[in-house]
Amino acid sequence: MRESGRRERSTGLESEVLPVMCLFLSLLLFGPRVVIIFWWIVEPLRWSVAFDSFFLPFLGFLFLPWTTLMYVLVSPGGVEGLDLLWIGLAVAADLASYAGGAIGGRGRVPGYGSNTGTGSPS
Numbered sequence: 001m002r003e004s005g006r007r008e009r010s011t012g013l014e015s016e017v018l019p020v021m022c023l024f025l026s027l028l029l030f031g032p033r034v035v036i037i038f039w040w041i042v043e044p045l046r047w048s049v050a051f052d053s054f055f056l057p058f059l060g061f062l063f064l065p066w067t068t069l070m071y072v073l074v075s076p077g078g079v080e081g082l083d084l085l086w087i088g089l090a091v092a093a094d095l096a097s098y099a100g101g102a103i104g105g106r107g108r109v110p111g112y113g114s115n116t117g118t119g120s121p122s
Contacts, residue, residue, distance in 0.1 A: 032065035039072070050075040066093040 027035045036057075040047050050072045051057045060068030070090035074083040 027069075032069055033061060036061050036065060036068060039069075046076060047072060064091070064094045066090040066097070 023035055023039060040057075047057060057068060057072075060071070067087060067090040070087050071079070074086055077083075079087065
């Protein structure tokens with residue numbers, strides 16, 4: 001084989017693309033809460049830069065996981081401009097997940113949760 005003598009320069013973006021892609025694939029497979037735990041274990045410094053205490057990310061983990069993930073993604077450079085749009089979309093995704101659960105809960109399984117069953121106490 002003949003070497004071309006040409007060198008390809010690295011822009012340093014390769015190190016940024018791989019973790020983001022791993023996070024994206026994990027997000028698709030497991031959901032936002034598992035990604036929060038995984039990302040916090042792998043990159044705790046980023047989380048400590050984004051949040052001053054443990055309390056706020058813990059509440060985000062419980063109630064607004066998409067918003068918490070997006071905030072950690074955009075916050076190290078400061079939240080401004082289009083970052084607010086991304087955080088707004090994450091809030092919309094959290095609200096949609098709660099709304100979807102509420103709408104999906106309307107369909108009832110026959111015989112489940114009704115007081116007319118034979119085994120219900122009177």
